[in-house]
Amino acid sequence: MTTEKYTTKTNNNFDSSNAEKGISRADTGATATSLSLPFKPHTAPSAKVLDALGANASKGLSESDVRKRLEQYGPNRLKPPKKPSIFNIVLRQIGNAMTVILIAAMAVSFGTMDWISGGVIGALVVLNVTVGTITEWQAEKTVASLESVGAPQATVIRSSDGREITTKVIAVEEVVPGDLVLLKNGDIVPADGRVLEGHCSNLECDEAFLTGESLPVAKQSDPVDEEDCPVGDRLSMVFSGAQVTKGRARVVITTTGMNTEIGKIAEALEAKAKKTDTGFAAHWHKFKVIMGVAETTPLQIKLNKLAYFLLGCAIVIAIIVVASTGFKDVPLSVATYAVAAAVSILPASLIAVVSLTLARASTDLAQRNALVRRMDAIEALAGVENVCSDKTGTLTVGRMVVRKFWVPALDPRANESAPLNTRRGQAYSFETGSDPFYPRGEVRSDREEISPAGAVLDLKRKPQRQLSGESTPENDPDSQEIALQEQVVLVDELEIGLRDLALCASLCNQATLSRPADNESNWEANGDPTEIALQVAAHKLGHGKPFLTHSRPNPNRADSVRSGHSGRPPIAGSRGHYEQIIEHPFDSTVKRMSIAYRFVPDDNKEAHVQCFLKGAVERVFELCTSVHGEQLTDERKKDIMVKVDALAAQGLRVLALCGKRLPSRSADEVKAMPRDQFENDFAFLGLAGIFDPPRKESPGAVADCLRAGITPRMLTGDHPATATAIALNIGILEKAYSKEAVMTGQQFDALSEDEIDKLPELPLVVARCAPETKVRMVDAIHRRGQKTVMTGDGVNDSPALKRADVGVGMGTGSDVAKQSARIVLSDDNFSTIIRAIRKGRSVFKNLAKFLLYLLSGNLAEIIVLMIGLAFKDENGQSVFPLSAVAALWINTLAAGPPALALGLEPTAVDAMEQPPTSFHQIFTLEFYVDLVFYGVLMGALSLVNFVIVLWGYFPGDLGRYCNEGDSEICDPVFQARATCFSTLVIILMIHGLECKHLSKGIMQVNLRDNKVLLWSVFVLALGTFPVVYIPVINNKVFLHGALKWEWGIVFGMIFVYLGCTELYKWCKRIYIRRTHVPVPTRGPSDKTLKMENTIAPV
8 A cells, every 4th residue: 555545635724814814723623634644643543544654553664665755755854944145135235225325326426526425435335235234144143053953863663675674763854654653751753643552651742842831741542532623632643843751652654844733834934924905005015115114124114214205305405506506517516516415414324323233232132142133123122012922931941840848737847747637737838949950949838828719829928937926027137037947947857747748759750850060050850840840849858869769888877967968868767768669650541650669778677668659639539548647538638629729729730649658578469469459548648739930030021021011921822820820920910910811812712803902901811822822912912003022932933923023032942933033032031032122222212312413413414515505606606615525524434433332322221111102213203303403503503603704704705616626715715614614523523422312411411331432522523633734635625724713613612502402401301391291001010029120231
């Protein structure tokens, strides 16, 4: 039987709305039918799947079949992402609107034989393109270095023409549909496959990259009845890229390469959203795309629109200059002046300044673990109103840890057995640091009872001890410290019930912990995540498995005085070690695990068999008959279930731990005993509450979001209770949150777009979230006129990452997600996103500062150049207040460095105290008023000085042909030009200092926090003197004369500028105080958190 017989076309019955968006769901039946099968393999028996694929459960495929299928289906690999192309990057930089305009200006300059202007403009074009290309190329190469390589090898069963059966290790690319693949703990699944009946032993796979589920998924060989179930519920299937965390299995490969679930998502991301416009609207949209004012970033659209507006102004200015001659016998000097005047309105250094500013911000962020793939994404971060984030590994550490132990005992007395108390019991809290596998940390006994009302676990609250008849004063830190120390549980003073619980957690466990390779690395662990968490907890209680299962080298040697966890803890009051007899591994059908040990004491006394059992509470309770030596009655079971529900309501995964003790002579009997018989008559020991803890930075990052008017949202594949508890703990949800604030993905998907738009607020937490749910959330945010960040690390996040205004991928995430993102985090930390937003806001404000500086300087130049056309000489030709070279000098060399320095301004302290609307528009009414005021003021003062020299000191003789060269009759004009030039350049330098803050005076800002700006201003102001005094340069190139007494009026106008500017800013401050209305935002629910310095500025 051959595979070709069963080949069908790919099922393309996608949801119509998704088809319009160019995104297919990875969790519906639309993607379940494979290219090589006419039915959905997770719903069919494995025998039917094998038959359809022409495979054999024991022999595998023959080598000839493999060659045919490899030719038919191709290599088993995803379509590689496009490599960064230096050619495409250069074309993008040259195609920038401002660059194109400068190239045109350069061509005109050369056409008028103005070689100096043309050369300078050409150098600026080269500088702009070079800087932009280098920064974008470095960003792309940096991110490309993060690309991970999938599973390098796979173990398959093959036969040589159906006779000799061999097990081979092959490259993943050589796996084909129908291959039999052997999976074991630690393997990476090479392709999508169906688990075979009779060949599955406790298989669990980590599919968090695909489903968002933080816990491994237990697999089965039985078919799944529901055809259109999500990927995470197809328990009979394994998926490409998943990691085997437990057990082993034999699977038959159903799909490979781009036809796998991860491949379908990657392919969907290649498609762009379809446009429904037709006719003129469609052609107009294409024109806007070509012009760079559509389908690009907000920053690029703003700059391109500015470039086109200034281009129009430049053309008008050039026409006005030429018109001053009556369009007859236009001399070459006037043509040159027209080009210089037109170029003067263009901020020639803008592109280089923007590129260098964004490159500097990108470098700063890279040092703080945020790698920027596209520079303009930094500015886009400034105006976002929402941050949609996955939970697992982003808001949380991505590792399971024990948070609570609960023992049915009255109190935590030392080395004694406390009386039985199932109604209240005794809870213990475990401290967890930044490394969740670190086997050290304080364990404290709780003084408060676990509330049955479902109170949320407060990660920020420190335990408070309530002494009998006394209260610890809140304002007495010494008393509080003593109380906290009294609550710490010492490893050699454990209550007997807690000690037994620690023994069970340690020994009913196959996980191992490994020391880090160096001091800077974290501890490593191997095994099931739940068992790792229990093993770490047991280590913290001094009962690590290596201590308990290894005999002492010298049992007769006296114990030394111990501190912390060194040495072996006492076991049942004596010394000894445990030897494993038998293990019944975890089975997903019964949801429990059991194990038996022989205890071998060092003194050859009190030997016994110790049995342990752990698992889901409902599956373990039925096997328990006692608790602390007393009968486990129905009433006591109800009491314990109240605690189970209370812990579950706090977002904890609850396990029950049990044990029983048998005489040593029963060891052989226990070993031969069937599992059903062994797992009976156990004693209930206690409960363990496990969860994926939030990162320690997450509450502070969320608080910064709320202060900045940004709404953080959690979109996760986890259980609603777990997601809600984490959201409450880190501040995403308030304690009195509304019903609509938390939804499941199914509930959100069931709403129409109109129903979603009618919601007062979009949900803050979406649990059990499918890929399309995240895309619909992004679209819903956009329909409300808001912008959003989408963070994520899995393939399931990729469609939304691409759809969001700024997609942020994780460095340890999938390649598909990283290629869809504009920013990649190397530390997977949510707080790094907030640092990036802070930096984005800083860049936005800096953009506004240097744009105001450049454009106001250009306006001042235009005022001088245009009004100067009114000054006529004896021949009726205009006498220019500035030469063409001087105008180009001011527009490039004098304006560029201070503008760049303004782009490097440090982040303002109040960057995260302003609402997002403050970062939506650069060109606001305030910006235009500032632009006109400063431009007119600087231009007027320079022109006044020109008039004072020419008509106040000299008799107003404008000479003849003073625009062409130096002659004695032109001395008054040259002196006036030098005065005008010096006044404009020096005032422009001081204007750079004034632009540090748009409302504070020059004495109210810290001038020393930007040394680059200070040096630029100082050096360029001094640079005026060589231009004015060096022969040939002054009279032949710049057409200037050497200044003498004129410096007095130059510095006089500087003081006039300072006085007018400070008066203007004083009026602005008064206006702002009177009209400012605080924007109400939802602040952190914890008021103390709101006041703390959560994240240091970038």
